[in-house]
Amino acid sequence: MKAGAAGVMLGRLVTMRSYQAVLLLLAALAVFAFYYLGSGKENFSSTTRRMKASSAVDTDLLPPSSAELKMGEGKSKNLESRGVQDYHLLIMFTKVDRSPALTDKLQGALHSLVKYGKLESSEVLSLHFVTDEPSREVGKTVLRGLLQGASFKYKVIFHDVSTLTEKLFPIVEAMQKLFSAGTGTYYSDSIFFLSVALHQIMPKDISRIIQLDLDLKFQTNIRELFEEFDNFLQSSVIGIAHEMQPVYRHTFWQYRRENPNSKVGSPPPDGMPGFNSGVMLLNLEAMRQSQLYNQLLEPNAVRLLAEKYHFKGHLGDQDFFSMIGMEHPELFYVLDCGWNRQLCTWWKDHGYADIFDLYYRCDSHIKIIHGNCNTPIPEE
Template sequence: MRSYQAVLLFLAALAVFAFYYLGSGKESFSSTTRRIMENSAGQELIPDLDLAASSSELKIGEGKSKNLENRGVQDYHLLMMFTKVDRSPGLRDKFQLALRSLLKYGKFESHEVLSLHFVSDEPSKDIGKTVLRDLLQGASFKYKVIFHDVSALTEKLFPIVEAMQKLFSAGTGTYYSDSIFFLSVALHHILPKDITRIIQLDLDLKFKTNIRELFEEFDNFFHSSVIGIAHEMQPVYRHTFWQYRRENPNTQVGSPPPDGMPGFNSGVMLLNLEAMRQSKLYNQLLEPNALGQLAEKYHFKGHLGDQDFFSMIGMEHPELFYVLDCGWNRQLCTWWKDHGYAEIFDQYFRCESHIKIYHGNCNTPISED
């Protein structure tokens, strides 16, 4: 009898081994995710379809990753800010619209995994889990959900971006909490090195096409490109660079497309993290002295965080940027049309491309249709 029981125990152990390590389960995790869990503080990974995962379930994911890696699993990384949602119900509505439309059109191959990164505080994370539990049930592709603690990221960011906060923040001083608005600027220093590309998105978006097509835009980058980003579609930087434009009447700085340099909008950003890490020029521009010199040259004082930083350095070094078609970030805000720029507004606002992402910036409603 004992020998019979021993055989049964051996077979049971073999079955567990096969389930965990030969990949018979439905969740899919890559080695990238395993290293994120091992090396990065302030992050919580949520396995597929179970948004209240226990530590034992995380171990299951680690075991399966080896098998998936051998089969050529490929991760696509997407990041959104999801903070202070408990204080702003409107953000939850925007989040639901963005995720519903992403899931509606999203299609990936069987060996591909969409990693959804959310930078969040604890109350917002609880809300996010509830929303995601409902929305992700109908996903047609493999995914992972990873929450990053906003306080942990802010602590890492502050020493890197402290100087630029004085130039590109709305307040009169440098606020520690403002650092998170510059996350994209220094994300290549924050995320593990095996994450080489990531797309950062605002919450106030609505997708009209497969998000995977946006990842394909990385393949169109030029040799010198580190970031893909669309032009700002209002005369924001015509206004911000007014003094430089007055002193340089022939400049294209702040002028509308196609020949002008209207600045950038950070609602949709393709961050080639590996290129950002390797670019000596880009990392030099993060230094306080270089920033100060450019700000002085352009008489620049902004209030839009990372968007201002990219717009200012883009005037001096456009080669760092791959300009996305306006259809990938069709901004809907018309605030500047009613604030002194009605005559030239349409030169900035015009977009004749097929619309792939609507961006309801400055709280502009986006139709649910």
């Protein structure tokens, strides 16, 4: 009986091992199908799996091969060794329940991005959206319709605005008092300074990211904008275009009166007109490594510069970058006006008509149109 029982057990063991072998074979075939036979548009890098708790990859918005997102560390490394390149793009999309027009702006921006966007087969566009819960659901609906027609590989990552605000507030609290529209410091205002401290919040393996406003229209391939990073000087940490209105001529009026020979607030090409934050190239690794830049984030440094320039703004990160750019222009790579062709003409009718065109003129090929201050973007 012992021999018979042993025989039965041996038979069961062989059957079990055969069953496990079949399962392993099926799993291997499934992986092979995802990576070599599938026609989807999604590859994955280790960056996504190491996203902090504030982020989530939304698999509902990914192409059929999005099951790759669930693969382990080994597969991700294999993809990277094959030369997969992630391009990171960040857009804030919040409070859409209070401002329905934001949905139209998102649709317009993404439609033009998808229309002109072209990437190599080894490249992936990672779309980061900072949202609240109501805006996230609206955003998903918009993205499903628009991204299906994309000719490039992509993934979508959502970041919770409340989580990011909690991380930002201690870093930017001091500058909020100087560069916010309201009086005093509002906790929720912190998100308007996201770009200032993004290098301290995003995962370390994201070295570059482009942050965009919603009110944009692309007229060229987004890949060309990422190539502008290659033009940064060694000291550059941020790429940004000049402000195309005399905003900072007005804001720095007292400093200009006390320093009549200063270029602060004067128009290009020789002046320092300040910056517009509608399109920003953030070299996160350079921002992390720059001792000067991180010193300028300290409350005392912000206060001293604001006192020197008699500065009080209301445009968030744009004001901060414009102010430190007056003192340390070497931190910035100035984008050509064609990369952020602003349409707003508000200041032309508010005291600066005689010099307005000195700031507003742009003779370059227009690659991105910016309908700032709710200026309609012309149809093609």
